[in-house]
Amino acid sequence: MTAPTTAATPADAWAGYLHCLQEADEHCAIEVATGLLAAGVPAERVLLDLVAPAQAEVGERWARNEWSVAQEHAATHISERVVAAVAAYANPRPNRGRIVVACMDGEWHALPPRLVAEVLRLRGWHVTFLGASVPAAHLVSYLHRHDADAVALACALPMRLPHAHRMIEACRRSDVPVVVGGRGFGADGRWARRLGVAWAPDAPSAADLVADERALRRARPAELSHLADDEYASLAKRRGELIDGALADLRERAPATRDYTPAQLDSTVSDLGYIVDFLGAALYVDDASLFTEFVDWMVDILTSRGVPAAALGLTLEHYGRVLRDFPRATRFLAAAGSSVAARGGAVSR
Numbered sequence: 001m002t003a004p005t006t007a008a009t010p011a012d013a014w015a016g017y018l019h020c021l022q023e024a025d026e027h028c029a030i031e032v033a034t035g036l037l038a039a040g041v042p043a044e045r046v047l048l049d050l051v052a053p054a055q056a057e058v059g060e061r062w063a064r065n066e067w068s069v070a071q072e073h074a075a076t077h078i079s080e081r082v083v084a085a086v087a088a089y090a091n092p093r094p095n096r097g098r099i100v101v102a103c104m105d106g107e108w109h110a111l112p113p114r115l116v117a118e119v120l121r122l123r124g125w126h127v128t129f130l131g132a133s134v135p136a137a138h139l140v141s142y143l144h145r146h147d148a149d150a151v152a153l154a155c156a157l158p159m160r161l162p163h164a165h166r167m168i169e170a171c172r173r174s175d176v177p178v179v180v181g182g183r184g185f186g187a188d189g190r191w192a193r194r195l196g197v198a199w200a201p202d203a204p205s206a207a208d209l210v211a212d213e214r215a216l217r218r219a220r221p222a223e224l225s226h227l228a229d230d231e232y233a234s235l236a237k238r239r240g241e242l243i244d245g246a247l248a249d250l251r252e253r254a255p256a257t258r259d260y261t262p263a264q265l266d267s268t269v270s271d272l273g274y275i276v277d278f279l280g281a282a283l284y285v286d287d288a289s290l291f292t293e294f295v296d297w298m299v300d301i302l303t304s305r306g307v308p309a310a311a312l313g314l315t316l317e318h319y320g321r322v323l324r325d326f327p328r329a330t331r332f333l334a335a336a337g338s339s340v341a342a343r344g345g346a347v348s349r
Contacts (some may be wrong), residue, residue, distance in 0.1 A: 004012065005029060006233045009036075009041065010036060010041065010045055010046060010049035010050035010307050011049065011065040011181050012049060013032050013035075013036055014053065014054060014341045016032055016052060017029060017033070017054050018054050018057060018058075019049075020032060020078070021054060021058060021074075021075040021078055021079065021194075022075070023072045023177055024071075024075070024078065025078075025255065026078045026081055029078050029079070029081070029084055030081065030082055030085045031045050032050075032083060033050060033051070033082045033086055034085060034086070036050065037089050037090070038141045043086050043087075043089065043090035043122055044088055044119055044122050044203075044204075047053050047083065047086060047115050047118055047119060047203075047345075048088075048115070048119070048202070048203060049113065051079055051082055051083060051086075052112070052115055054079065055075075055076065055079050055112075056206075057068070057080075058072055058075045058076065059072070062306055063297075063300065063301060063304070065304040065305055069277075076111055079111060080111060080114065083111070083114055083115065083118060087118050087121065092121055092124065093123060093124075094121070094125060094126035094127075095124045096123075096124045096125045096126065096141070096149075096211075097125065097126065097146065097148075097149035097267055098125070098127070098128065098148045098149055098279055099117075099120050099125045099126070099127050099128070099148065099149060099151070099152060099210055100126060100127075100128045100139075100142065100143065100146070100148045100150075100151045100152070101113050101114075101116055101120070101128070101129045101130065101148050101151075101152045101153075101154075101175075102129075102130035102131070102139055102151070102152075102154070102165045102186075103131065103132045103133055103134060103153070103154050103155075104131075104133075104134075104136040104153055104154065104155045104160050104163055104167055105133055105134060105135050105136055105160075105163050105167060105255075106133055106160055106317055107132060107133055107154065107155055107156060107157065107160055107182075107184075108132045108133055109132070109154070109156040109182075110131050110132040110225065112154055112156065112181075112196075113129070113152070113154035113181075113182070114129060114153055116154070116181065116202055116203045116206050117129040119203035119204065119206070119207055119256065120152070120203075120206070120207055120210065121264055123207050123211075125176050125210070126279060127147070128142075128148075128217075129160070131140070136163075136166055136167040136170045137170075139151070139167065139170070139171065140170050140171065140173075140174055141230075143171065143174045143176050144174060148176050149176075149177075149210065149213070150176065150177045150178070150179060150190050150208065150210040150213070150216060151171045151176050151177070151178050151179075152178075152180070152181065152200075152206055152279075153167060153168065153171075153178060153179075153180045153181075154180070154181055154182045154184075155180065155181075155182045155183075155184030155185060156182045156183050156184050157183070157188070158182050158183075158184045158185075158191065158278065158281050158282075158290050159184075159274065159277035159278045159280070159281045159294075160184055160281070161185075161191055161195070161281045161284055161285060162186060162236075162281060162284045163197070164180070164184065164185075164187060165195045165222070165224075165284070168180065168195060168197050174198065177198075177213060177216035177217050178198065179197075179198045179199070179206055179209045179210060179216060180192050180197050180198070180199050180200070181199065181200045181201070181202070181206055185199055186290075188201075188247070190287070191285045191287065191290070193220070193223075194222065194223050194224070194285045194286075194287070194319060195222050195285070196219050196220055196221045196222035196223070197219050197222075198215065198216050198218070203247065219285050224284075224285075224286075226286040227284065229327075229328065231283050231326045231327075231328050231329055232280055232284045234285040234326070235276065235279065235283060235323070235326070235329065236280055239273070239276050239277075239280075241271060242272075242276050242319065242322065242323075243272045243273050243276060245254055245318070245322060246272045246275075246315050246318050247268065247272060249268060249314070249315070249318040250268070250311070250314060250315065250318075252309055253314055254314060257311075269275060271298070271302075272315060273296070274294075274301065275295075275298075275315060275316075275319065276319075277321070278291055278294040278295075279291050279332060279333070281320065283328055283329060283332070286328070288331065288332045288335050288336075290331075291332045291335075291336050292332075292335050292336045292339050295312065295316070295336040295339060295340060296339055296343070298312060299312060299340060309340055309343055309344055312340055313337060313340045313341060316333050316336055316337040317337065320333040320337065321334055321335060
């Protein structure tokens with residue numbers, strides 16, 4: 001297709017850029033971005049006011065079941081190419097220290113931290129972007145070999161918070177200050193504060209933080225005394241058993257699941273695992289809202305795909321029975337179950 005007429009601002013160009021993503025037209029998307037640069041729009045604004053919000057809309061369209069996984073992946077790849085093109089056009093020269101940017105172990109949403117990396121680069125930092133799912137041991141080994149002023153770690157999913165905490169502590173043992181970001185730490189950074197680490201809501205804030213080492217090291221100690229009850233550790237050990245039991249319970253109480261295709265069965269097992277993992281993360285930071293927010297989101301996803309909310313209610317009930325000796329987990333499951341019921345997901349007993 002022909003690229004849209006060059007717009008004066010990222011806001012003007014947003015609809016055209018999103019159309020390029022929808023049509024999987026890489027050339028068009030790059031032309032929109034570089035057209036803004038040629039018109040004098042700063043590279044940072046192109047990244048933050050065009051690419052970032054468009055990518056958020058891509059995720060929303062997937063969640064609403066308007067775009068397939070393949071469409072979402074294609075759009076994300078194109079946005080990554082656009083980021084590379086913007087970086088090459090700007091071609092900044094580093095005049096400050098080194099910042100290492102990486103995703104938490106198990107975290108595959110690499111575009112948001114890539115945007116942070118490029119904003120830091122535009123502000124003069126020498127940036128090493130390690131990409132998605134970096135194991136803690138590998139990150140620490142890299143830090144030992146390369147002198148870094150700070151590490152910026154991204155986490156998009158709260159279920160990764162226990163892994164995130166271990167990674168943060170590993171960096172600190174290497175005496176490298178850490179700043180974290182991403183939805184995984186809560187929209188207001190509440191779970192970052194619980195883990196005792198500096199949090200930035202966006203790329204400019206992250207850039208301001210890494211420039212202030214005293215602020216980075218000023219974070220309060222982690223508030224995790226509740227882990228002494230061993231609920232999180234016990235839940236993590238029983239993960240496989242819990243998933244298997246929940247699947248058997250679904251087949252018994254929801255006979256339609258017995259006729260699932262292999263793909264539907266794999267998806268169901270994944271969902272059952274996500275429920276356990278998000279419950280575990282809620283136990284780790286001792287915040288029921290983490291689990292309830294996930295369950296509310298999952299209701300939206302399932303209903304958009306034609307799966308009744310009652311199916312999720314069944315699973316929450318099952319986990320509640322199996323985990324009846326876990327007081328905090330039982331309380332979190334009951335709160336989430338009430339939320340599902342309020343949205344039409346009540347089940348017969």
